[in-house]
Amino acid sequence: MKKLLLALLVTALAAWVLPALVQKATRSPERYPFIYYSSLLRELCVIDYGDDDEPLQDLAGKRYTTAQFDSLLPLLNYRQLMADGHLPDSIDGIAITPPVLHAASFVFRRYPAESDAPPPVLHVLFESMPRRVGIEMPGDVFRLDDKIEFIDCRDNRVNEEKSARFQQMLERRDYHFPARWNAGNPNPRKAYDEGYFSLDADGRLFHIKMVNGRPYVRDTRASETVDIAAFSVLEVASKRFYGFLFGGQGEVYILEANDGAYHLARLDIAPFDLHHDQLTIMANLLYWNVAVTTPAGRVYYALRSDDLARVAEHRVAHAPDTWERLAGRLFPLRLTLEASNSAYIRPRLHLALAWMHAPLALLAVAFAGGCWRRLLYAIYILIAGIPGAIALLVMPGIFTLKTKKK
Amino acid sequence: MIQAILYKEWIKSRRALLLATALMAGYVAYAAVHAGQIFRVDGAVAAWATLILKDAFPLPAAGQWLPLLAGVLVGLSQYVPEMVDKRLKLTLHLPLPERRVLSVMLLHGVATLLALYAATILAAWAILAGYYPPELLAGFLWRALPWFTAGIAGYLCTAWACIEPAWTRRLTNAVIATGALSAFYLDAPAGGYLPMLPWLALLTAAAFCLPFHSAARFKEGAR
Numbered sequence: 001m002k003k004l005l006l007a008l009l010v011t012a013l014a015a016w017v018l019p020a021l022v023q024k025a026t027r028s029p030e031r032y033p034f035i036y037y038s039s040l041l042r043e044l045c046v047i048d049y050g051d052d053d054e055p056l057q058d059l060a061g062k063r064y065t066t067a068q069f070d071s072l073l074p075l076l077n078y079r080q081l082m083a084d085g086h087l088p089d090s091i092d093g094i095a096i097t098p099p100v101l102h103a104a105s106f107v108f109r110r111y112p113a114e115s116d117a118p119p120p121v122l123h124v125l126f127e128s129m130p131r132r133v134g135i136e137m138p139g140d141v142f143r144l145d146d147k148i149e150f151i152d153c154r155d156n157r158v159n160e161e162k163s164a165r166f167q168q169m170l171e172r173r174d175y176h177f178p179a180r181w182n183a184g185n186p187n188p189r190k191a192y193d194e195g196y197f198s199l200d201a202d203g204r205l206f207h208i209k210m211v212n213g214r215p216y217v218r219d220t221r222a223s224e225t226v227d228i229a230a231f232s233v234l235e236v237a238s239k240r241f242y243g244f245l246f247g248g249q250g251e252v253y254i255l256e257a258n259d260g261a262y263h264l265a266r267l268d269i270a271p272f273d274l275h276h277d278q279l280t281i282m283a284n285l286l287y288w289n290v291a292v293t294t295p296a297g298r299v300y301y302a303l304r305s306d307d308l309a310r311v312a313e314h315r316v317a318h319a320p321d322t323w324e325r326l327a328g329r330l331f332p333l334r335l336t337l338e339a340s341n342s343a344y345i346r347p348r349l350h351l352a353l354a355w356m357h358a359p360l361a362l363l364a365v366a367f368a369g370g371c372w373r374r375l376l377y378a379i380y381i382l383i384a385g386i387p388g389a390i391a392l393l394v395m396p397g398i399f400t401l402k403t404k405k406k
Numbered sequence: 407m408i409q410a411i412l413y414k415e416w417i418k419s420r421r422a423l424l425l426a427t428a429l430m431a432g433y434v435a436y437a438a439v440h441a442g443q444i445f446r447v448d449g450a451v452a453a454w455a456t457l458i459l460k461d462a463f464p465l466p467a468a469g470q471w472l473p474l475l476a477g478v479l480v481g482l483s484q485y486v487p488e489m490v491d492k493r494l495k496l497t498l499h500l501p502l503p504e505r506r507v508l509s510v511m512l513l514h515g516v517a518t519l520l521a522l523y524a525a526t527i528l529a530a531w532a533i534l535a536g537y538y539p540p541e542l543l544a545g546f547l548w549r550a551l552p553w554f555t556a557g558i559a560g561y562l563c564t565a566w567a568c569i570e571p572a573w574t575r576r577l578t579n580a581v582i583a584t585g586a587l588s589a590f591y592l593d594a595p596a597g598g599y600l601p602m603l604p605w606l607a608l609l610t611a612a613a614f615c616l617p618f619h620s621a622a623r624f625k626e627g628a629r
């Protein structure tokens with residue numbers, strides 16, 4: 001029994017360490033092209049910053065020089081065009097200036113690991129209308145679960161007065177405790193703060209922020225139309241929206257600010273899987289360049305900035321690297337503790353039909369002792385592969401019923 | 407008889423336990439000074455912001471190895487003397503079942519280490535509770551629990567390797583133990599190890615059986 005336990009331990013260890021080493025030796029990062037929508041060519045274009053002469057190529061394969069690249073993608077290269085004195089006055093009849101272009105530009109990323117990570121338990125609520133330029137760290141943090149409490153950093157005690165103010169406001173707005181989750185952007189490097197979006201016990205999304213030291217709580221009513229799965233707060237320079245709302249059916253919306261009311265606008269993209277897909281958005285004044293990286297490949301979308309309707313789409317299939325080609329063949333049984341789509345450490349068993357280790361099983365049949373032992377060794381190696389063979393080498397005689405005494 | 411075995415184990419391991427206690431106490435004392443200095447120099451707001459926004463651990467990283475070091479030290483102090491001149495043979499010939507003798511020896515080490523770890527955690531908690539709220543303290547504890555579990559597993563693996571009579575197998579055991587113990591030290595955010603903790607506990611429980619395998623080989627006279 002002890003030998004079997006030891007053999008299982010060695011098998012598990014080898015099934016974790018060996019594939020990890022082979023992966024380290026053979027894995028190459030996924031390299032998808034950088035694709036951006038040209039407002040002049042009106043199509044998605046591939047950009048290769050490593051090519052100094054012709055960095056731009058359209059999807060038909062036509063290549064463009066650096067100067068053409070700058071001119072054909074004015075919304076991406078406006079700083080360069082400005083420096084060269086070539087920035088146009090308008091595009092598509094819309095007057096453009098560097099401040100206008102800057103205000104409309106933002107980059108947003110959402111990784112699958114964000115959906116499978118320990119939730120933050122303490123939050124930082126900045127003053128959303130600071131008197132001075134820039135966001136300053138407040139002297140307290142808050143917890144929001146069964147109730148809301150602000151804890152003063154200086155003496156590590158609950159600020160009863162401030163907590164009561166926010167608690168009363170939440171109750172007045174019919175917020176039902178406990179909170180399911182709270183989403184915010186606690187990075188102080190931003191122009192303003194939109195506070196937190198909190199899903200209450202009934203699945204309603206509330207907007208909570210601090211304005212001039214006072215609580216601001218509103219029911220966004222987004223839950224009336226969407227089954228809300230997650231929210232990512234993003235404070236953009238234009239103040240057009242509060243962040244990205246992810247629906248339970250894979251829909252992606254922006255929650256727009258509309259004269260104090262909240263309005264959902266859906267991105268015209270295929271359903272997005274929060275647990276496996278990565279979302280990248282590079283937005284400019286006229287178009288949003290959306291890249292959704294799935295296990296099957298990357299899909300590029302160009303959406304019109306005003307109504308988020310799709311104007312172009314391009315797919316690049318995922319090309320398996322050496323590791324992915326080898327893994328299934330070499331290791332019928334593989335153990336990992338970490339995963340790219342999760343922040344949690346937990347054992348994950350990967351099974352595959354692999355026959356490359358069948359010769360090892362035959363060797364076991366040829367050289368192992370008795371008939372039963374040969375059969376059991378062969379079965380064990382067929383199931384566990386190379387890690388199993390290593391365990392049998394390290395722990396010979398695990399399938400003997402009695403220990404032989406010398 | 408069991409009391410006599412426990413006394414023998416205490417005599418063997420008391421110096422190592424004293425050293426381990428001194429290391430732990432030193433680390434806790436340093437933690438107190440370190441936390442005080444950070445609050446004095448950077449201020450409370452910056453200290454909390456670093457922990458909340460960057461998911462940082464408030465104490466020096468070297469501390470993660472201390473529980474394992476303590477476990478290995480106690481293990482060596484208990485089982486190296488047993489292997490000198492094969493004294494383990496005498497121990498196993500005491501008028502008690504061999505399994506019980508070895509269980510008592512192992513449980514002595516596990517219990518003393520658990521007491522040491524519990525005292526360390528309580529002392530660190532009591533000191534840091536003056537600086538940080540319970541949520542952050544719980545985060546520190548979730549992060550540190552795998553390291554303390556590694557200490558117990560490390561102790562049991564040390565016993566496994568020490569009692570093994572053959573040098574080649576002893577080295578193999580040490581390599582296997584090192585590989586298994588690395589599973590306790592993966593990089594994860596606070597709370598990231600929570601789903602893994604039951605598995606680590608299971609691994610540690612399984613490691614309790616390993617010294618019995620070595621003892622059986624010792625008794626067989628394996629070389």
